[in-house]
Amino acid sequence: MSDQNSSPLEGGPFSFVRFARQPFYRAVNEHLVEISEFKPGGAILDLACGTGEITKLILNRLHGVKNTIIIAMDTSNKALDQARKELAGAKGVMIQFVQGQAEQLSQTLKGRVDAVVFCNAIHMVDDKPKVLGEIHKVLNPGGILAFNSTFFDGSQLPETDLFYRRWMSKALRLLKRKHGLLPARDVKVASRRQLTPEEYEQLLNQEGFVIKERKLEPVKVTLEGWLGISEFSDFIQGALPGVPLAAASEALQEAVTQVFQELELEAVPRLWLHVVAAARPQTT
Numbered sequence: 001m002s003d004q005n006s007s008p009l010e011g012g013p014f015s016f017v018r019f020a021r022q023p024f025y026r027a028v029n030e031h032l033v034e035i036s037e038f039k040p041g042g043a044i045l046d047l048a049c050g051t052g053e054i055t056k057l058i059l060n061r062l063h064g065v066k067n068t069i070i071i072a073m074d075t076s077n078k079a080l081d082q083a084r085k086e087l088a089g090a091k092g093v094m095i096q097f098v099q100g101q102a103e104q105l106s107q108t109l110k111g112r113v114d115a116v117v118f119c120n121a122i123h124m125v126d127d128k129p130k131v132l133g134e135i136h137k138v139l140n141p142g143g144i145l146a147f148n149s150t151f152f153d154g155s156q157l158p159e160t161d162l163f164y165r166r167w168m169s170k171a172l173r174l175l176k177r178k179h180g181l182l183p184a185r186d187v188k189v190a191s192r193r194q195l196t197p198e199e200y201e202q203l204l205n206q207e208g209f210v211i212k213e214r215k216l217e218p219v220k221v222t223l224e225g226w227l228g229i230s231e232f233s234d235f236i237q238g239a240l241p242g243v244p245l246a247a248a249s250e251a252l253q254e255a256v257t258q259v260f261q262e263l264e265l266e267a268v269p270r271l272w273l274h275v276v277a278a279a280r281p282q283t284t
């Protein structure tokens with residue numbers, strides 16, 4: 001597996017790699033993998049695996065236990081290519097890389113799995129009931145779904161409002177001044193439609209799950225983290241819809257650096273929502 005000291009643009013421009021390599025990010029996802037308590041020996045789906053950072057955490061938790069299959073699935077071929085590279089040296093466990101969309105999961109997967117780990121992606125899904133229903137279909141009865149996200153209603157702490165306001169208004173001013181650009185007003189981005197933790201619970205109940213654990217974890221996101229997320233295409237499009245990625249990314253990075261200096265910040269805390277649920281047996 002490749003080492004932690006990557007150049008910022010490893011994984012290609014606008015990839016998730018730089019953010020995914022941050023120590024706080026690894027720690028928060030490690031926590032979810034730990035509380036999911038999935039058992040080695042079965043099939044585990046890393047849904048929306050991205051560049052493979054969570055797949056590595058799953059592998060670590062398996063401690064080399066044989067007879068476990070990890071299916072790493074993502075809609076993006078580019079992310080999957082990077083994940084394949086990252087996991088090239090992985091030993092002992094079979095990893096299958098599958099290109100597919102969460103919305104068509106039951107058609108894409110051949111068999112059922114014992115656990116689904118779905119990190120930092122559920123907020124990007126438009127039709128959440130559909131995706132949760134698809135996850136339920138591919139899980140063995142009693143199988144585990146563990147997901148997390150820091151883009152839910154309530155993830156932003158009130159004391160950090162000033163940071164976000166300044167960041168966005170500075171980025172907008174920079175965009176206008178340097179490129180004569182403004183974001184499109186009427187573009188709705190899926191990652192912006194955020195649910196509360198209670199709404200997630202309701203949906204899970206409705207789609208056949210029993211909640212085993214729900215946690216909110218405060219995480220200190222460093223400047224390097226904000227610079228990293230400002231390189232990621234989905235975040236950029238959510239923050240500044242309709243603006244060409246290079247210009248938007250540059251404006252977000254310059255603006256966040258200035259705000260960190262002005263407010264003398266070391267980090268900006270936000271909450272991660274972790275949910276672990278078990279699939280009730282299907283009734284039909």
Ligand SMILES: C[S@@+](CC[C@H](N)C(=O)[O-])C[C@H]1O[C@@H](n2cnc3c(N)ncnc32)[C@H](O)[C@@H]1O
Pocket residue numbers: 016020029047048049050051052053054073074075076079100101102103118119120121124125
């Ligand atoms: C923020 S990254 C998270 C990657 C990884 N799970 C992690 O936590 O580090 C989100 C990933 O979700 C993938 N994705 C978004 N919507 C998806 C969908 N409907 N089906 C499958 N993958 C999706 C994106 O391609 C991207 O790689």
